[in-house]
Amino acid sequence: MLCHAALDRAAQLARHWAMHGCPVVVHVDARTPQAQFDTLRAALKDLPDIRFIGRFACEWGTFGIVEATLVAADRMLADFPEVSHVLLASGSCLPIKPVRALQAHLAAHPITDFIESVTTADVGWTIGGLNEERFTLRFPFSWKRQRRLFDSYVALQRKLGFRRRLPPGLVPHLGSQWWCLTRPTLQAILNHPDRARIDRYFRRVWIPDESYFQSLVRQVSPRIESRSLTLSKFDYQGRPYIFYDDHLHLLRQADAFIARKAWPQAQLLYDTFLTPDGDRAHAPVPSPGKINRLFAKAVERRVSGRPGLYMQSRFPTRARGGTQFAAPYGVFSGFAQLIPDFQPWLARALDARVHGHLFAFDRVQFAGGEPVFKGGLSDSPTLRDYNPKSFLANLIWNTRGETQCFQFGPEDEQAIAPTIVSDPNASIFVVTGAFAIPLWQSGRSAADVRDKAARLQKVESDFLQLLKGPESKARIRIWSLTEFIENPSEPLEQLVDLLNPRAAHRVTDLPRLQDLHGFGGFLQDLRNQGMAPVLMGDFPSDAELASPSPSFARPRVVR
Incomplete structure (x- = not known):
């Protein structure tokens, strides 16, 4: 011995x-x-x-x-x-x-x-x-x-x-x-x-x-x-x-x-x-x-780590696949700008908790405007930005059994982007170019918002590069603004099917889209001011939007 x-x-x-x-x-x-x-x-x-x-x-x-x-x-x-x-x-x-x-x-x-x-x-x-x-x-x-x-x-x-x-x-x-x-x-x-x-x-x-x-x-x-x-x-x-x-x-x-x-x-x-x-x-x-x-x-x-067991107190290293949060969740970019009542509609369609912009600079937009969410999460952006990864991990962990969804766009704090893109539990849906709609609705001239539009387009372009990069493990769907308005029902049905695959019915109560008459002219004004709005796609003119049977509409098969 x-x-x-x-x-x-x-x-x-x-x-x-x-x-x-x-x-x-x-x-x-x-x-x-x-x-x-x-x-x-x-x-x-x-x-x-x-x-x-x-x-x-x-x-x-x-x-x-x-x-x-x-x-x-x-x-x-x-x-x-x-x-x-x-x-x-x-x-x-x-x-x-x-x-x-x-x-x-x-x-x-x-x-x-x-x-x-x-x-x-x-x-x-x-x-x-x-x-x-x-x-x-x-x-x-x-x-x-x-x-x-x-x-x-x-x-x-x-x-x-x-x-x-x-x-x-x-x-x-x-x-x-x-x-x-x-x-x-x-x-x-x-x-x-x-x-x-x-x-x-x-x-x-x-x-x-x-x-x-x-x-x-x-x-x-x-x-x-x-x-x-x-x-x-x-x-x-x-x-x-x-x-x-x-x-x-x-x-x-x-x-x-x-x-x-x-x-x-x-x-x-x-x-x-x-x-x-x-x-x-x-x-x-x-x-x-x-x-x-x-x-x-x-x-x-x-x-x-155990599959899905990822929380604020445990950090498996990225090299060993430690990027997965505790449950599936949805991330939406551009939908709230296009659809005024998108959040309540999505909550009904998915039977899920739908938040606003959790990573907005001014405050955390919890569902229902709550100042404190489950697990004692505060709506303070200072506390959230101390460790954004832990904030989101805590939110997902404390709400296991309930699907969480939130809005995310180029005007939000972007530090969390690499984390959600590399998470297999994330489903990310993006309508590119929708960030320009609030700028158009602000009533300010294209000359006044040109710099901001260019900055937001650069931020969204960087996010799209992450989505298409080798580290991407999330389920991702991307549409340009033009593609979305041509046939909005198809993207909406896809996101519902992905996040709620057990639903026995098809989406019938489609939400109302934002009236975009005049938006095409706004994009042209941005071009005239020297900014190239490329993420919106080939957006139709006002005349095409007003046409009762627009030539760009895609056929839809109903079974």
Whole structure:
């Protein structure tokens, strides 16, 4: 047993092993306070089959862990000649099956060494580390305490083309630190004829506890089963999972004899498994496939998040697809300018909550003019603009089960645009060029509004570029102003179908469009003033709008 912290639990585990006929050799990290070490020895002094060895500093990634393991293994073989297998465990490795079950398993495989051992070319689980280079470069500096020196020295060796020579006959292998070896195999490793050279070589290998025994066992073992008897899982950052009390059901199904690592305060786990029968009476048949799927799902949840679970307190990174809000919602640009009663009509057609311009500069236009919306969202633009993404995420999260829609245009704050464009839950409908209608209705001359019209057209053009860009994941429909007024029923039916696909009826109560007589002349005045209104399309003249059967009308098929 290799111990460095929570020595009270280590004492409990050592006693459990010894009381079930398993001699134990304990090593305590030299960096652990002497008083804690003395307390551990005193707690186990009544057990004759427990030994303690000299203490080594076992810093992560260094040879000290291997050195302590070698000395402990030598002591085990020397003091207990009846031992047939030696298992390496830590002070937080919790037996999750009866010790007699482990003894029976080893007795059924008397010449098998259980150790994960794969070549560096086949390893795909190293995270943020080195595979082959850990054997060919030198690592005299601590990765945790001397990170800058560590990285600089690695870069220097790469630049100089430095490459260490491997000891003759050594083929580097990697695997879990937690193994169970037969007595003959372990004896052959300890008495290896080239042991001194091998030890010198591995003193400058990075993380040698994952490669020393894993490499040497290939030279001396008659039979290797490349797996560990210890359940040791790692997250996406390479850190080991810690098992808590609420993992009891999971550990009962684990296809392993030991679990690493148990939280020292997981009282239920220790009370359950450190019993004479190991709590196997009510345990189901081990299901390794299910365990692996659960851990794979845990990694996916941690990295990407649950589909749709995106809120103000959680920010999955964009690189891992963390751009999806909690529920579908609709974004409308240009419709309110064309249709005076668009918001109440849309609320009826979709049975949804339809807001005004949530990102207007003067105030947040919540549905019904409410000053405070669900979740305590204020209509203050200052609070909203502190973090627009969190504002919208909070709004969608707090109204799950009710479809939210809002207006968005070139006169709004545009910081939220990349977020909604990249959100698969967003449905964005745009009528381009409609921003000019309020300018026309203002009664001001084209000369007075030309600069503002040009600015708004530039803002809307940038938004359209986002919609057509590679980051776009939203469902998008775009019509020019001319296309919309030619046949307004088709776009309106499309947006209703997309946002409410379960509707059993077609849209019949189409809203009234804004009277645009005179708007064509206004656009011509803008052209005369030197501004090119290109986003409206080829807008018809007033005569064409007044025609009872305009030639530009598209046929509509009614079923």
